[in-house]
Amino acid sequence: MELEKFELGATPLKESAIKDGSVLTLHKKPNLRYAWDNGVAIGRYLTELKEGRIIARKCNKCRRIMIPPRMFCELCWRPTDEWVYVRDTGTVNTFSICYVNWDASRIKEGEKPHIPAVIEIDGASPGMGILHVLGEVEPDKVKIGMKVRAVWKKPEEREGSITDILYFKPARG
């Protein structure tokens, strides 16, 4: 069989067919609400964030200090053993300079691009990173290997969320 010898279906429609109403479209917003249980590990992680601290969890078998903390070591497949405070500084493992929002819309003209990064947290095992964003830095100055430090919300504004860290900024010295 050669594909060329068949009539391949699928009829393309233009974007304008939706805009000019020649195709029926329905828009709906599902009213789904979630109340997530954060569990033991992430619950403690968030509680500590509210206090301005980052906490990790250690597995005494593989000796990894893991962040985000987890009650089970996925490598050893056994319960983890200890809580360990780690620092609020780290190293940029990789980063991007992003001009689109989560829904693929573009950032506003003049708005600074988002700079998401994987940050390896000091005190956790090497390679242990978390997703966060960078701030107080020009996009062209960001480098892999750059040392960064957390910028926290004011204590009274923290709510036990990953956003209690506003962003990470370049660390000096």
Added chain:
Amino acid sequence: MAYQRVAIVGAGITKFVRRAQETGKELAAQASKMALESCGMTMKDIECVSLGTAPDAFDGVHMKGEYLSDGSGGWRKPYMRQFVGGGTGVFAPVHGWYHVASGMFDTCLVVCSEKMSSCHPHPQGAFKTIFDHTTEQPLNPTLIWIFALEMNRFMSTYGITKEEIALVSVKNKKNAMDHPAAQLPMEITVEDVMNSETLAWPVNRLDISPASDGAAAIVLASEHVAKRITDKPVWIDGVGWNLDSAYWATRDLYYPRYVEKAARMAYKMAGITEPQREIEIAEPYDPFDYKELHHMEGLLLADRGKAVEMLLDGKTQRDGDRPMCPSGGALGVGNPIAATGLMKIIEIFLQLRGEAGKRQVPGNPKCGLAQAWGDLMQVGTVVVMRI
């Protein structure tokens, strides 16, 4: 091992388009009908159906497998749906393979259907919810972040430039000019890729595959049935799949270990000890241009950090030593998530039979591979095929 040998005996595909008038069910039915007709079978000959389709959120229909069952001929038959994100299109045939290999069935229709355009204004919006709800979603991530972060890590680890990676997009979009189902075939230059809109550096618009609607289907048969149906069965000799943990920021992004694990499983089953020599043609998953290189390394088809040299030397061109994505890949043919992987399987099926028309690679390859990848950068799915 005590498996029934399984062959692909027929294939069908729809055009891949940005927005299809047809529903997901109708697309599934079109591809399935063509697959059956291509090998002279009817739905009565089909004993079970394996359906692949990716996030329910694209269609706004929860439990989309059940919703699509009639279009894919799955009603009143043993029917299962697979879903591992972008890995689905190769996982669904793996699933079909073990339905037949186990000896439980002699025929299986594998259908992959995807309609991304239903999700408005852009299916990217649905992807936010694949991130962890507590530790990542509050940062308003877009799916492009993880690709951009991975691409940057891959580039910086090996000192690869954006211009070099752009050559993958140039190659695949050009290959797609010969694919009758292609959505985004075009002749472009590295400069065109570099000058296209920066979405999330280092990812530009022309580094990315499009959002697509489309469907693909294949017919699987056990050895004794396959030999009755066709004199050119293409055997599925190895399958592999593997999932990494969801702690994606905790592993180093320059190398996909889960793809290697999946490949090793498939190679072992197929008796392949030297993949770089034995796999003559491949369709690695290329939703982004760097992913073709990244996956070639995970599949052990290139040494670590060396896939880019094969690209620069022209080895991965259709007329090169080791053609990669001769179909045009996700970058050129399009990326209706689940259907893309099955499109890749169909391309290897046609290439091994010498029926790929203008896309035919020279040298009568006898052994090929298709791979897909998905979830939160977690899953690798691999199929090794031989004529």
